Amino acid sequence: MKAVVRHRLFWPAVMLVVLLIGNTFYSPSFLKVTLRDGHFYGSLVDILRSATPLALVALGMTVVIATAGIDLSVGSVMAISGATACLWISELGDQNAVGGVLVAVALALLLSLVLGVWNGFLVAAIGIQPIIATLILMVAGRGIAQLITGGQIITVNSSPYKVIGAGYALAIPVSVIIVAVFVAVAAVLVRRSALGLLVESVGGNPTASRLAGIKSARYIWIAYVFAGLCAGIAGLIFSSNVSSADGNNAGNLIELDAILAVVIGGTALTGGRFSIAGSILGAVVIKTLDITIYTVGVPTSSTLLFKAIVVIALCLAQSPAFRAKFARRRSAAEATA
Template sequence: MNAVMKHRLFWPVVVLLALILVNTLSRPSFVSITVQDGRLYGSLIDILRNSAPLMLVALGMTLVIATRGIDLSVGAVMAVSGAVALQIIQDSGDAANPSVLAVAIGAGLLAGLACGLWNGFLIAVLGIQPIIATLVLMLAGRGIALLITRGFITTINSDPYKFMAQGYVVGLPFAFYVSLAAIAIVAVIERRTALGVLTEAVGINPEASRLAGVRARGIIWGAYAASGLLAGFAGLLYSSNIMAADANAAGLYIELDAILAVVLGGTSLAGGTFSLAGTVVGVFTIQTLKSTITFLGVPPAVTPVFMAAVVVLVVLIQSSRFRRWVGRLGGRLSVRSAQPVERTEVAS
């Protein structure tokens, strides 16, 4: 039991389960899943589906944070990629043509990648602080997206494009498979190869890594490129969900959710060792929290306050110092500081 409690994912998972439990207690239908036309429906399925864009963005954010950086531009990048893809589809006039869709999706992803490469260039080559460098695109990105859509909200009508966010495959939302694939690809690239540990080395001490022969510049650049590419894909999912490219609303504030998901998953903002599994748990926690708000019928006016209160609570539960303090108050010292000396590899 003690070993389980000391695992770095123990508290993040406890928090997620607690959230689900609270929802279930207040309304048992929360966990019910119904089958209709061979498709699964229910709040939990919605969470799997709706969390896909955040999942992609948060995975990229994890890599960026591991290098000691931060990427504030992800929301704006989503707006750009969605705008590029939808504008191509709209301009083609043939929204069902598979080759048009392939070009549109490819161009949207390339736009995301280009944004990421730009961020990486500013940070890894020019040495600009990540928060400033990505702030540039955070502010400029939505303007670029508006330029692409010529100042309008581009809407399209394309069933195949709609399938990305709203379609089903063997009973589960297609978007969930996209999440799974992204998790698997990132995990394999980072953990089956040495890229993960080299990224951690760069995040812990860039100069020591450089002197040890690590190509620090390439690794940092690569992390931002990956973040841009993943945000680009998230932008496509978002636009597919509403079938519109809304430069002002796409991915608004998602950078904050993504950073929160990474931190909830136990990755330090100071960089270095990171946990992809933790980020996955963090994303589900945030998405569950958002569902909770709609599910419990929290009035929109107080939603931010409610959200903030829950986040504070969640962060406190995960703080070992707070738990010790509560433990002392309760006169019980069962919870000890979790400072694991040994590391557990997060192999997914």
């Protein structure tokens, strides 16, 4: 039992279960999933759909943090990706042309990869601190997205493009399938090959990895490129879901939620060992918390404070030092009673 409690995913899973059960008191049908017109519907499905962009961004952030880095530009990359795709589609003669939509998606992802290469270049090749290097693109990226959209919200009416974020396949949201496939491939690459171990060594002990002959710059570069790709796909899902691109608001502050999801999942910000499953679970917990806030009816003015209190409680529950201190105080109280 102790081994289960000490597992890094135990407390996030407990928090998720508590939130889900708590919602049933305010909405008895909250956990109900129905099949209508060949599609699954329900609050649980809505949570998974809304969590897909954050889950992808958190996935890329996990690998970056594992190298002892950080990427503050993921929200801007999301905005650029969505803006690029929507601009291309809006200028098509037939917005429902599958070939044109595929070209738009390819261009958006290619640009996302280039932005990831840029971040990797600044951090791995130039040696700029990750927080500063990615802060540059975080600020400049919003400007680039605004230039692409002309400072306006680009609206598209493309059925093939809308499938990415709002479509269904085999009764399951396409966005959920995309994330599941992407996470599975990433998990295989980092857990069934030496890549994950090399990334952890670079972040956990840079000096030892260098002395062992590991080319740290190469894996740091790969991490930022991967984060750029994840953010690019998240941007496509987000813009597809609303059939528009907003260079100013798309992906705004998602980098903070992504970092929080990674921490909730048990990955240390100091680098080294990381958990993909933990980060995905963290993203689902955050989105479940967001939906809980609306379900419970927390006033808008208190939303951020309520969210912060829940997150603090979860982080304290995860902390071995806090639990040990709490256990000692409880034991002392029982001894004096």
